[in-house]
Amino acid sequence: MKLTFRVRSAIATRATAILFAALLSCASAAAFQRPDSPIAEEQQQRVKILNPDSLSGVNLLRLPGRLLSESELRPPAGQLRLRVYRIEELDLPGSVDATIDGARVQLNQAYRITVFGGPFQVRNAPLMVWIDGKFAGMAQESSDLKSASAVTFDRSLLRNGATVALSYGPRSSESYSESPEKIQFTLKK
Amino acid sequence: MKTKLQWFAAILTVTLAFTSNVFSQNGSTDPTIPGPFAVSSAIYDYGDTALTFQGFPGPVEFRGSVHYPTDLSGPPHPLIVLLHGRHSVCYNGTNLGGFVWPCTNGDQPIPSFQGYDYLAQNLASYGYIVISISADGINAVDASVNDAGAEARAELIQQHLNLWNQFNTTGAAPFGTLFVGKVDMTRVGTMGHSRGGEGVVKSFLLNQSLGSPYGIRAVFSLAPIDFNGFVPTRIAFGVLLPYCDGDVDTLEGIHYYDSARYAVPGDPTPKHAFLVMGADHNFYNTVWTPGEFPAGASDDWGAASDPYCGTGPGNQRLTPDQEQKTGLALIAAFMRTYVGGEHQFLPVLVGASQFPVAPATIHTSYQAPDSSAVREDVNRLTSATNLTTSTLGTPVNESGLTPYSVCGGVGETVPCVNGLQLGQQPHNDGLAAPGFLSQLITGWGSQATYTYSLPIGKRLVKLYQALQFRAAVNFADPRNSSLAVQDLTVTLTDGNGRSASINVNKAAPGKLFFPPGATGPVPRIFLNTVRIPLSSFASINLSDVRTIQFKFDRTAAGGLMITDIAFASPPVF
Numbered sequence: 001m002k003l004t005f006r007v008r009s010a011i012a013t014r015a016t017a018i019l020f021a022a023l024l025s026c027a028s029a030a031a032f033q034r035p036d037s038p039i040a041e042e043q044q045q046r047v048k049i050l051n052p053d054s055l056s057g058v059n060l061l062r063l064p065g066r067l068l069s070e071s072e073l074r075p076p077a078g079q080l081r082l083r084v085y086r087i088e089e090l091d092l093p094g095s096v097d098a099t100i101d102g103a104r105v106q107l108n109q110a111y112r113i114t115v116f117g118g119p120f121q122v123r124n125a126p127l128m129v130w131i132d133g134k135f136a137g138m139a140q141e142s143s144d145l146k147s148a149s150a151v152t153f154d155r156s157l158l159r160n161g162a163t164v165a166l167s168y169g170p171r172s173s174e175s176y177s178e179s180p181e182k183i184q185f186t187l188k189k
Numbered sequence: 190m191k192t193k194l195q196w197f198a199a200i201l202t203v204t205l206a207f208t209s210n211v212f213s214q215n216g217s218t219d220p221t222i223p224g225p226f227a228v229s230s231a232i233y234d235y236g237d238t239a240l241t242f243q244g245f246p247g248p249v250e251f252r253g254s255v256h257y258p259t260d261l262s263g264p265p266h267p268l269i270v271l272l273h274g275r276h277s278v279c280y281n282g283t284n285l286g287g288f289v290w291p292c293t294n295g296d297q298p299i300p301s302f303q304g305y306d307y308l309a310q311n312l313a314s315y316g317y318i319v320i321s322i323s324a325d326g327i328n329a330v331d332a333s334v335n336d337a338g339a340e341a342r343a344e345l346i347q348q349h350l351n352l353w354n355q356f357n358t359t360g361a362a363p364f365g366t367l368f369v370g371k372v373d374m375t376r377v378g379t380m381g382h383s384r385g386g387e388g389v390v391k392s393f394l395l396n397q398s399l400g401s402p403y404g405i406r407a408v409f410s411l412a413p414i415d416f417n418g419f420v421p422t423r424i425a426f427g428v429l430l431p432y433c434d435g436d437v438d439t440l441e442g443i444h445y446y447d448s449a450r451y452a453v454p455g456d457p458t459p460k461h462a463f464l465v466m467g468a469d470h471n472f473y474n475t476v477w478t479p480g481e482f483p484a485g486a487s488d489d490w491g492a493a494s495d496p497y498c499g500t501g502p503g504n505q506r507l508t509p510d511q512e513q514k515t516g517l518a519l520i521a522a523f524m525r526t527y528v529g530g531e532h533q534f535l536p537v538l539v540g541a542s543q544f545p546v547a548p549a550t551i552h553t554s555y556q557a558p559d560s561s562a563v564r565e566d567v568n569r570l571t572s573a574t575n576l577t578t579s580t581l582g583t584p585v586n587e588s589g590l591t592p593y594s595v596c597g598g599v600g601e602t603v604p605c606v607n608g609l610q611l612g613q614q615p616h617n618d619g620l621a622a623p624g625f626l627s628q629l630i631t632g633w634g635s636q637a638t639y640t641y642s643l644p645i646g647k648r649l650v651k652l653y654q655a656l657q658f659r660a661a662v663n664f665a666d667p668r669n670s671s672l673a674v675q676d677l678t679v680t681l682t683d684g685n686g687r688s689a690s691i692n693v694n695k696a697a698p699g700k701l702f703f704p705p706g707a708t709g710p711v712p713r714i715f716l717n718t719v720r721i722p723l724s725s726f727a728s729i730n731l732s733d734v735r736t737i738q739f740k741f742d743r744t745a746a747g748g749l750m751i752t753d754i755a756f757a758s759p760p761v762f
Contacts, residue, residue, distance in 0.1 A: 122328070123436050124275045124437050124470070125436055125439075126337060170440060174610040
């Protein structure tokens with residue numbers, strides 16, 4: 001028996017109340033996390049955003065971007081069959097306060113790294129982008145599963161000659177695959 | 190004359206006894222046997238985009254299935270919530286559709302939420318109301334949020350609990366008043382698979398942060414991920430790790446057990462971990478299993494050539510039916526115990542007997558609640574101090590063990606064993622630094638001993654059912670013969686100088702197994718509980734035990750990882 005019923009307004013009201021309460025309780029919830037929680041450590045390896053509300057409602061994966069670098073189409077490489085990388089610069093809607101390696105900075109741009117290849121499997125293990133072996137972000141698959149994109153705020157990762165790679169889970173995973181071409185900034189930044 | 194409090198306690202006791210036993214199947218210890226009640230089922234569906242969560246970049250469907258006893262008369266029924274993990278979200282015939290939500294171009298949603306119907310059917314036949322909720326909308330975009338969707342999954346569960354509370358109180362479409370007064374929102378159990386496994390842990394914490402409007406009494410994580418480091422304290426917790434998991438191949442879900450077991454002094458709740466040999470990640474969900482759904486299903490184990498987990502001759506992989514039976518047995522036993530209040534499954538849950546799931550093998554780890562009534566820690570081995578001084582404060586004596594060191598604890602930057610593939614040390618593997626479970630790494634090349642003395646006040650061990658410790662054969666230590674079971678002698682000595690000895694392989698057959706497999710994340714160093722019933726030492730005075738000695742005299746040489754040495758009993762409730 002399948003029936004359909006819409007209760008969106010009532011649910012939204014209830015959801016808002018619950019979410020507000022949840023946000024207020026974030027401090028106590030954090031007490032139930034190990035201080036060296038895995039994804040937190042990886043995410044905060046280089047960059048810490050101090051005012052995440054400034055990015056509220058902003059989908060960095062869909063913001064228009066300026067193309068900084070894109071490799072040529074090459075034969076598939078690695079277990080994940082990577083063929084192309086693309087790096088775009090994104091203008092943030094407002095300044096973002098952050099620290100990078102502990103130093104306080106104000107960010108106005110972010111950088112979207114997209115790798116093409118696959119098709120990628122939708123897995124529970126995270127798809128992770130690496131630049132020169134440093135974690136650059138968790139990658140979201142495209143609708144056709146032939147590309148995956150991550151966003152980093154750390155411009156210093158993106159240097160000429162750097163290696164772009166993708167893996168399911170940590171870098172030591174057997175799935176770790178490097179893009180056939182290293183980063184080359186031939187376009188004017 | 191009885192006081193009001195005494196009358197209340199008496200009435201409450203009778204009521205709880207009645208409700209906790211009302212669904213018992215006359216004490217049968219096989220949880221996979223269907224129960225006595227006829228089952229009905231339905232799907233409720235408020236649409237693909239009915240829910241939005243603040244900070245989550247996409248709409249989520251509000252949809253689920255319910256399995257329930259057709260006859261809902263009698264006391265309110267406990268509620269079990271099932272949450273699937275991350276999977277493709279749309280399909281078209283036998284092809285995968287676009288990875289986008291809601292589905293487009295005529296694609297249909299993949300009903301991952303229906304992949305646990307075998308479990309829901311079973312529990313409903315014992316009187317439970319079981320809902321399985323859909324999370325395709327979360328799966329489609331959770332890689333674009335920092336917590337991999339954990340908060341969104343917790344919010345989704347809370348929304349469904351709110352809905353079922355409404356069904357239980359005022360009633361609502363599509364069920365009208367069918368469930369009014371029928372759902373016991375004070376007895377809720379949750380099970381999540383994969384990313385859902387982290388979601389249910391987060392859900393418990395979220396519910397707690399909201400003042401516990403719903404009585405979540407048990408949380409079970411099936412092959413979960415551990416992105417966020419949540420710690421399930423003050424809740425009966427169980428985790429299933431499939432040995433041949435090719436998706437979450439780090440088996441990082443063991444971190445929940447490892448991090449919770451000593452996190453809160455006085456934690457009154459038990460923790461369980463189950464390593465299922467020969468199981469993969471996907472077969473627990475029938476929609477993810479090849480042959481049981483037309484699109485998107487796969488065997489997640491990738492290395493076909495592996496002699497244990499692969500598909501070649503002699504492999505020890507479980508068939509989908511065999512694997513689903515292990516999931517059914519573990520989850521049903523867990524929920525019927527900690528939500529339903531049944532007691533007959535405690536022996537299998539604590540490793541005192543085997544689950545009836547042959548030919549599958551399940552290795553059980555059990556951490557008793559932190560109460561002297563059911564647990565006395567002899568040595569937690571949480572730091573190097575415990576090499577010379579036990580948790581009880583008495584000297585530890587060793588002779589002939591080498592190495593003799595503690596490794597792998599929180600904050601450690603070096604793994605216990607160097608040079609292994611990712612996933613071969615689940616206790617220390619993950620996205621962060623290698624430290625999670627501190628353990629003794631040791632070995633022997635000739636006869637060696639490892640001895641504890643018990644102080645005054647801690648010698649009345651007959652209060653407990655078993656002496657137990659967690660251990661694993663270190664496959665990377667060449668002193669272990671490939672595929673051979675290790676063994677040692679455990680001796681207790683009483684105040685009169687009398688001793689009783691038992692060899693571990695007799696008391697706990699096969700627990701010190703050489704981990705199988707040869708490719709990728711296998712073999713694995715995975716510490717399971719070695720449980721020695723104290724009845725094995727009945728010839729001595731268990732009211733006055735003075736020493737515990739581990740003697741490595743059964744094999745010529747070997748190497749083990751050891752931790753969590755304790756006396757323990759099943760939980761009391």
